[in-house]
Amino acid sequence: MRAEYVNPFLAPAQNVWQRMLGQELDLDEYAMMSEQVTTEDITAIIRVRGLVEGHVLYGFDIDTAKAVASVMMEEEVEEFDEIALSALGELANVISGNAATELSSAGFYCQISPPQILQAPGFRYTDTNNQQILVVFDSDLGPLHVRIDLAERPDDETLDWNWQQMYKHNRHAR
Secondary structure (H helix, E strand, C coil): CCCHHHHHHCCCCCCCCHHHHHCCEEEEEEEECCCCCCCCCEEEEEEEEEEEEEEEEECCCEEEEEEEEHHHCCCCCCCCHHHHHHHHHHHHHHHHHHHHHHHHCCCCCCCEECCCCEECCCECCCCCCCEEEEEEEECCCCEEEEEEEECCCCCCHHHHHHHHHHHHHHHCCC
């Protein structure tokens, strides 16, 4: 996996964590992983489409998820309801939005989907295309696991995808 696809997620993760949660987020470890992913207690899945395609998964253990949601909601979270889960999704969405901007600035135009939240620890998520990199960050709130599975769209599909996006943009601009 190319560093140009991974690095745009690392600095935004640290910056957004600091800005939204008031905590430092430190790189702890990273490793290449197989195509099958086992989810954390709570996982936010972002689909990336464009010149770079794949998935980014943000995994939280239950204690980290409660701590993060509590800070974001400014009240103690004991049980996860839709609002608490939405807070975690919003964090993942903001990180990915910043990363998509960095990717686009580097010439890799892409779009991100709204996050899908899985509350299913140990779920084997196999809808991935490539080998992934797992980056584990640590903070006073607990660890954040970021799995990045991105690859450049094959050349024969790139022209068609660019044309479709230009068509959609021009149609909406009228």
